[in-house]
Amino acid sequence: MKKIAILGSTGSIGTQTLQVVEANQDIAVTALAAGSNIERLEEQIRKFHPKLVCVWEEAAAKELRSRVRDCKLHIVSGMEGLLEVATEPEAEIVVTAVVGMIGIRPTLAAMEAGKDIALANKETLVTAGHLIMPLAKQKGVRILPVDSEHSAIFQCLNGENGRQVDKILLTASGGPFRGRTRQQMANVTLEDALKHPNWAMGRKITIDSSTMVNKGLEVMEAKWLFGVEMEQIEVVVQPQSVIHSMVQFVDGAVMAQLGTPDMKLPIQYALYYPERRYLGGERLDFAALKSISFEAPDFENFSGLAMAYQAGKEGGSLPTVFNAANEYAVAKFLNRKISYLQIPEMIAFAMARHKKVEAPSVAQILETERETYECLESRWKFA
Numbered sequence: 001m002k003k004i005a006i007l008g009s010t011g012s013i014g015t016q017t018l019q020v021v022e023a024n025q026d027i028a029v030t031a032l033a034a035g036s037n038i039e040r041l042e043e044q045i046r047k048f049h050p051k052l053v054c055v056w057e058e059a060a061a062k063e064l065r066s067r068v069r070d071c072k073l074h075i076v077s078g079m080e081g082l083l084e085v086a087t088e089p090e091a092e093i094v095v096t097a098v099v100g101m102i103g104i105r106p107t108l109a110a111m112e113a114g115k116d117i118a119l120a121n122k123e124t125l126v127t128a129g130h131l132i133m134p135l136a137k138q139k140g141v142r143i144l145p146v147d148s149e150h151s152a153i154f155q156c157l158n159g160e161n162g163r164q165v166d167k168i169l170l171t172a173s174g175g176p177f178r179g180r181t182r183q184q185m186a187n188v189t190l191e192d193a194l195k196h197p198n199w200a201m202g203r204k205i206t207i208d209s210s211t212m213v214n215k216g217l218e219v220m221e222a223k224w225l226f227g228v229e230m231e232q233i234e235v236v237v238q239p240q241s242v243i244h245s246m247v248q249f250v251d252g253a254v255m256a257q258l259g260t261p262d263m264k265l266p267i268q269y270a271l272y273y274p275e276r277r278y279l280g281g282e283r284l285d286f287a288a289l290k291s292i293s294f295e296a297p298d299f300e301n302f303s304g305l306a307m308a309y310q311a312g313k314e315g316g317s318l319p320t321v322f323n324a325a326n327e328y329a330v331a332k333f334l335n336r337k338i339s340y341l342q343i344p345e346m347i348a349f350a351m352a353r354h355k356k357v358e359a360p361s362v363a364q365i366l367e368t369e370r371e372t373y374e375c376l377e378s379r380w381k382f383a
């Protein structure tokens, strides 16, 4: 029996991970963590019988304890609780499906405890990749990508020599505003931005996909996961989301992974790697699909992507500023406090004011996050 822990079990990736668990007889969940959705946690506890559950807020944890007092398990809260879930002794793999930089400490703790990581939480790798990748090597643990593009690249690299990679071709759908100018995006509403053409995901990543910031984060994620330079990563817009990404080798050969858009595939591949398992669901129908089209990305109107390249190339603490400013801005946009184009504006503002720290420690990363928030708060002054 393979045992796993899931950080962010009530979210989009978390619930799809549990669907994969449900469909397979030889995998079980020992620990779960979530923010505040105790209704869904209660359902998950009754169905999957974890031994340990963390709810971020203590008040919600208390309520959950009383709801499931007939079940045998331990319920914890806060960062200490999250770290406990990440290091639960029986789990071999920790699925990191929380959203945002909050994943840094639990991911590192899980690795220290010798766990393999099924990594969905890209913000952690973007901000702390220089700590995570060497630690993985030192501890002999694997970082198994869950993000669909990175899983595709990982699949293309299977059995290949990573040193013979010429380029990573990271595909992007272009999001709901592909083809628009900045001016045409000025009045975009929250509802418009939450409509992704091909994937159903959590709210933050859906906004990130619309601004192309998600692709920017993914470029940096690919840099760390596959040990390539930023210059070797090329974004290819492929609006149908059929090609999940490609690798070009030194001899000019291009390998691609294709499929219908279903996150259960990369999740299951990470959990069973290197084995492939049956997975139900739709298959690609090329006759019905007829064509797959390609475009170059629009760096000018989607400046989030251009700023991500800049942050990734300069490195140090700059990717943290890029990411933290985006997390801050997207939270404000989701709460209808700012307009759509203020998202890239805030990122640019914070990046321009930052004094870079080389190879930041965890404490310096978290300090940079706090400083970025302060910098934005002092400029925009939200009530």
Ligand code: NDP
Residues within 6 Å of the ligand: 007, 008, 009, 010, 011, 012, 013, 014, 033, 034, 035, 036, 037, 038, 056, 082, 096, 097, 098, 099, 100, 102, 120, 121, 122, 123, 146, 147, 148, 199, 200, 201, 202, 203, 204, 205, 263
């Ligand atoms: P969701 O918003 O759907 O889910 C986030 C999860 O994190 C929820 O379970 C939430 O709990 C939990 N959470 C939030 N705050 C805390 C906290 N303080 N402590 C513990 N848990 C917390 O996000 P997604 O599933 O869409 O995304 C998760 C990660 O995966 C992101 O980094 C995203 O970029 C990445 N990803 C997602 C894809 C997708 O298809 N969704 C595709 C590729 C990558 P609660 O519900 O209780 O608030």
Ligand code: MG
Residues within 6 Å of the ligand: 147, 148, 149, 218
């Ligand atoms: Mg992706």
